[in-house]
Amino acid sequence: MPKDHGIGASSKRREDVRFLSGRGRYTDDMNLARQAYAVFLRAQVAHAKINKIDTTDAAAMPGVIRVFTAQDFSGVGGLPCGWQVTDRHGNAMLEPKHPILAEGKIRYVGEALAMIVAETEAQARDAAEAIVMDVEDLPAVVDMKAAAAGGTLVHDDIGSNLCYDWGFVEDNKAAVDEAFARADHVTTLELVNNRLAPNPMEPRVAIGDYDFSTDQHTLYTTSQNPHVIRLLMGAFVLGIPEHKLRVVAPDVGGGFGSKIFHYAEEAAVTFAAKELRRPVKWTSTRSEAFITDAHGRDHVTKIELALDKDGHFQAIRTETFANMGAYLSTFAPSVPTWLHGTLMAGNYKTPLIYVNVKAVFTNTVPVDAYRGAGRPEATFQLERVIDKAAREMGMDPVELRRKNFVQPDEFPYQTPVAVVYDTGNYQATMDKLLDIADVAGFEARRAESAEAGKLRGLGLNCYIEACGIAPSNLVGQLGARAGLYESATVRVNATGGIVVMTGSHSHGQGHETTFAQVIADMIGIAENQVEIVHGDTANTPMGMGTYGSRSLAVGGSAMVRAANKVINKAKKIAAHLLEASEADIELKDGAFSVAGTDKSVDWGSVCLAAYVPHNYPLEDLEPGLEETAFYDPSNFTYPAGAYACEVEVDPETGKVTICAFAAADDFGNVVNPMIVEGQVHGGLAQGIGQALLEGVSYDENGQLLSGSYMDYAMPRADDVPSYVVDHSCQTPCTHNPLGVKGCGEAGAIGSPPAVVNAVIDALHRGGITHVTHIDMPLTPGRVWSAIQG
Amino acid sequence: MTKVSMTVNGRSMSGDIEGRTLLVDFLRQGLGLTGTHVGCDTSQCGACVVHVDGKAVKSCTVFAADVAGAEVTTIEGMGNPDGSLGVIQQAFQDHHGLQCGFCTPGMVMSAAALLAENPKPTEAEIRHYLEGNICRCTGYHNIVKAIMAASGQDVSAVAAE
Numbered sequence: 004m005p006k007d008h009g010i011g012a013s014s015k016r017r018e019d020v021r022f023l024s025g026r027g028r029y030t031d032d033m034n035l036a037r038q039a040y041a042v043f044l045r046a047q048v049a050h051a052k053i054n055k056i057d058t059t060d061a062a063a064m065p066g067v068i069r070v071f072t073a074q075d076f077s078g079v080g081g082l083p084c085g086w087q088v089t090d091r092h093g094n095a096m097l098e099p100k101h102p103i104l105a106e107g108k109i110r111y112v113g114e115a116l117a118m119i120v121a122e123t124e125a126q127a128r129d130a131a132e133a134i135v136m137d138v139e140d141l142p143a144v145v146d147m148k149a150a151a152a153g154g155t156l157v158h159d160d161i162g163s164n165l166c167y168d169w170g171f172v173e174d175n176k177a178a179v180d181e182a183f184a185r186a187d188h189v190t191t192l193e194l195v196n197n198r199l200a201p202n203p204m205e206p207r208v209a210i211g212d213y214d215f216s217t218d219q220h221t222l223y224t225t226s227q228n229p230h231v232i233r234l235l236m237g238a239f240v241l242g243i244p245e246h247k248l249r250v251v252a253p254d255v256g257g258g259f260g261s262k263i264f265h266y267a268e269e270a271a272v273t274f275a276a277k278e279l280r281r282p283v284k285w286t287s288t289r290s291e292a293f294i295t296d297a298h299g300r301d302h303v304t305k306i307e308l309a310l311d312k313d314g315h316f317q318a319i320r321t322e323t324f325a326n327m328g329a330y331l332s333t334f335a336p337s338v339p340t341w342l343h344g345t346l347m348a349g350n351y352k353t354p355l356i357y358v359n360v361k362a363v364f365t366n367t368v369p370v371d372a373y374r375g376a377g378r379p380e381a382t383f384q385l386e387r388v389i390d391k392a393a394r395e396m397g398m399d400p401v402e403l404r405r406k407n408f409v410q411p412d413e414f415p416y417q418t419p420v421a422v423v424y425d426t427g428n429y430q431a432t433m434d435k436l437l438d439i440a441d442v443a444g445f446e447a448r449r450a451e452s453a454e455a456g457k458l459r460g461l462g463l464n465c466y467i468e469a470c471g472i473a474p475s476n477l478v479g480q481l482g483a484r485a486g487l488y489e490s491a492t493v494r495v496n497a498t499g500g501i502v503v504m505t506g507s508h509s510h511g512q513g514h515e516t517t518f519a520q521v522i523a524d525m526i527g528i529a530e531n532q533v534e535i536v537h538g539d540t541a542n543t544p545m546g547m548g549t550y551g552s553r554s555l556a557v558g559g560s561a562m563v564r565a566a567n568k569v570i571n572k573a574k575k576i577a578a579h580l581l582e583a584s585e586a587d588i589e590l591k592d593g594a595f596s597v598a599g600t601d602k603s604v605d606w607g608s609v610c611l612a613a614y615v616p617h618n619y620p621l622e623d624l625e626p627g628l629e630e631t632a633f634y635d636p637s638n639f640t641y642p643a644g645a646y647a648c649e650v651e652v653d654p655e656t657g658k659v660t661i662c663a664f665a666a667a668d669d670f671g672n673v674v675n676p677m678i679v680e681g682q683v684h685g686g687l688a689q690g691i692g693q694a695l696l697e698g699v700s701y702d703e704n705g706q707l708l709s710g711s712y713m714d715y716a717m718p719r720a721d722d723v724p725s726y727v728v729d730h731s732c733q734t735p736c737t738h739n740p741l742g743v744k745g746c747g748e749a750g751a752i753g754s755p756p757a758v759v760n761a762v763i764d765a766l767h768r769g770g771i772t773h774v775t776h777i778d779m780p781l782t783p784g785r786v787w788s789a790i791q792g
Numbered sequence: 793m794t795k796v797s798m799t800v801n802g803r804s805m806s807g808d809i810e811g812r813t814l815l816v817d818f819l820r821q822g823l824g825l826t827g828t829h830v831g832c833d834t835s836q837c838g839a840c841v842v843h844v845d846g847k848a849v850k851s852c853t854v855f856a857a858d859v860a861g862a863e864v865t866t867i868e869g870m871g872n873p874d875g876s877l878g879v880i881q882q883a884f885q886d887h888h889g890l891q892c893g894f895c896t897p898g899m900v901m902s903a904a905a906l907l908a909e910n911p912k913p914t915e916a917e918i919r920h921y922l923e924g925n926i927c928r929c930t931g932y933h934n935i936v937k938a939i940m941a942a943s944g945q946d947v948s949a950v951a952a953e
Contacts, residue, residue: 019885023885024870024881025825025828027893032826203894205829257929687931717926717928719922720927725936726931
């Protein structure tokens with residue numbers, strides 16, 4: 004019987020009622036008294052010298068309150084970068100200033116040049132068109148390899164377009180080269196991990212407010228991590244101490260990484276609200292989102308895999324160019340390095356690995372973390388090169404993988420790329436996958452497709468993820484300029500109800516439901532006795548927010564710790580009430596009892612005693628029942644799994660249809676299976692989108708060609724199949740109290756190679772053997788051209 | 793400014809608008825019905841779908857003045873009279889057909905229009921009908937399942953896990 008409440012139950016989401024009835028409270032739904040509206044004038048060319056911005060006419064337009072240019076922000080800092088990578092020679096990465104509004108030069112189409120604040124949005128928009136720009140066009144730097152080679156500089160003052168040249172593990176390089184020299188077989192693959200626009204359905208919004216009577220600033224913003232924004236914007240940009248700055252991220256309509264970062268508009272409206280003594284609201288259009296929200300991926304990679312004659316992996320060597328865009332977004336440098344290089348072992352025992360990453364500046368939108376962040380890039384190249392190796396060596400791709408798996412009895416497993424996998428069972432997830440994907444029945448389905456003139460293919464692959472990046476002291480050594488703990492306060496009310504204030508943030512993940520399930524389970528009370536509060540720095544403890552599939556593994560762990568503190572104190576109170584020893588008190592089903600007796604006191608009575616302490620050990624124990632905990636994990640968690648995709652390729656048109664997709668994941672323990680499955684579904688659609696449909700495209704002048712849903716192909720309902728997902732293979736995480744691993748990104752990490760492997764498989768089975776790789780997205784045009792050779 | 797009147801969720805509503813005011817802006821800003829969302833500016837995403845005289849319409853592509861006198865239904869009008877969730881809304885909750893909730897109002901309104909036209913749609917028909925509604929969170933699986941369930945059909949065979 005499935006559980007009907009608590010940990011393991013598919014509890015229905017409580018947040019759904021407001022979303023389904025139109026009563027969600029997203030940032031754009033908020034309007035403050037006397038609110039003015041901001042619109043940004045944005046660069047229409049990718050690279051140019053700014054001679055003059057003449058705002059005279061615009062300032063005189065109806066309703067215009069003020070026009071801000073870079074000069075107005077001369078007294079504030081630039082947008083900070085939260086991660087400093089050290090290159091292979093021991094030097095710090097190049098870190099150009101990232102101004103709020105462009106200073107002296109335009110560096111990408113979409114860069115903010117001026118901010119117009121007016122009584123209405125329409126007036127601000129009209130005024131933006133009246134600003135006269137005097138600029139001198141410069142050649143745009145778009146291609147990464149050309150950028151790295153020098154020539155035109157995106158940032159003249161730093162002297163190079165190469166942000167860093169990173170080697171990992173640098174000390175292994177010579178040994179890796181030697182292994183390649185003596186390998187029986189080397190498979191090489193050059194590929195592109197296509198640039199993506201994250202596209203949460205809610206565009207970004209920021210409202211700045213200022214109370215001059217208390218010198219209090221408030222920023223309402225579409226953020227995944229309000230505390231991070233408060234710290235970055237307060238400390239590095241505007242110089243506002245935390246106690247004078249409140250950041251609120253109410254209901255947020257999806258993030259996928261793109262709402263982690265501190266954006267210029269947030270600082271600009273907060274700044275303007277004080278200058279104007281009025282609330283200032285900015286709402287992004289979708290077109291604006293395409294040219295301002297940080298993009299994801301955009302790697303060009305050469306990977307080589309060395310094998311012995313039996314197919315055992317001997318070494319991996321990669322060279323990657325990673326696009327940073329025009330400026331360093333908040334966590335951009337970490338994505339192609341520590342979130343990518345450390346995953347290059349995958350699910351396999353490869354003794355020697357060397358990863359080289361050259362991060363370059365180009366005249367494009369900044370690139371940063373997008374669902375998976377570095378891990379999809381690692382998984383894609385690894386799982387593609389393994390498939391290619393299997394084909395070259397005449398081996399079964401599943402057997403080649405199995406042969407090289409870290410075996411179930413080999414955990415904890417030290418990889419050659421720093422990380423230690425705590426638990427896993429890759430054979431089990433592969434077995435499960437072959438079953439749920441009905442691989443045995445593939446041949447019959449292929450024959451059926453062939454009769455219809457279609458080429459059917461099957462692609463399989465594995466993935467491993469690293470979630471809940473930590474511990475803080477380690478990531479600090481790796482260049483992080485932040486801690487990566489999480490926090491929670493568990494507040495028990497006098498009549499027994501509980502409010503949990505978490506530093507995590509939900510923007511679709513369902514924390515309000517799952518976190519309540521955990522607390523209800525721990526204490527043995529109903530889930531509706533527990534309320535979850537998040538998203539407001541004024542009423543939550545300092546926390547790092549939600550990204551990297553960290554909420555339950557890190558935020559949930561902090562909450563469990565705080566709840567355990569509460570329970571321990573409650574046991575002392577119960578012991579007093581029951582006149583028993585604390586050691587004999589047991590908590591079960593919402594009641595404290597004395598072991599081996601029928602004496603008990605219920606949860607509510609203990610809570611009441613804590614707040615009405617008439618019969619209470621006041622000399623030993625403070626009244627009240629409220630505890631806070633911070634949790635800093637000792638390691639990442641390592642979800643892993645195996646995915647299978649079945650496609651039909653139309654050889655006449657090159658069109659790829661996904662016929663079936665199956666995912667067997669190991670997420671450790673699962674709190675709410677329904678929500679976990681939903682997370683996988685969404686990730687799969689994004690991964691299938693990357694593989695078949697999506698791609699940010701720039702022309703050679705740095706003009707964005709894919710700037711709306713008319714030309715950026717988002718996955719729609721009829722582009723994707725119903726998915727078959729399974730999470731019954733569970734090897735619980737050994738180092739967090741819930742034994743959970745994180746499930747948010749798996750689908751997006753594991754699915755692109757499965758799709759591409761399936762298409763290549765379909766072509767080969769159809770006799771089209773000259774095609775060994777097609778770069779994503781596998782549009783009909785690309786597939787057809789590949790077929791034609 | 794001109795005055796416009798229409799029936800919204802069964803109640804007569806009116807307000808002053810500019811000629812260029814879009815229906816979605818009138819609903820959100822004029823009437824405070826913020827359940828209808830704006831997710832794009834090219835009439836592609838469907839977060840703004842409402843019903844005008846019973847037909848699904850993208851309210852970002854209609855001038856408020858053009859629907860004067862019409863019967864408009866928004867997500868706020870889809871519940872039962874006692875305030876509980878309507879059949880389609882309840883199916884979305886039961887089958888986890890939403891995550892961040894931003895596309896959800898448009899999805900529910902499109903689903904309602906589909907079921908009014910086609911009370912027992914197949915999975916393929918549902919997927920095809922939803923072409924004008926983009927969801928970035930759910931991968932559509934549970935949305936399809938929810939609509940199937942709301943139509944009274946067995947969901948286990950179609951969207952098996």
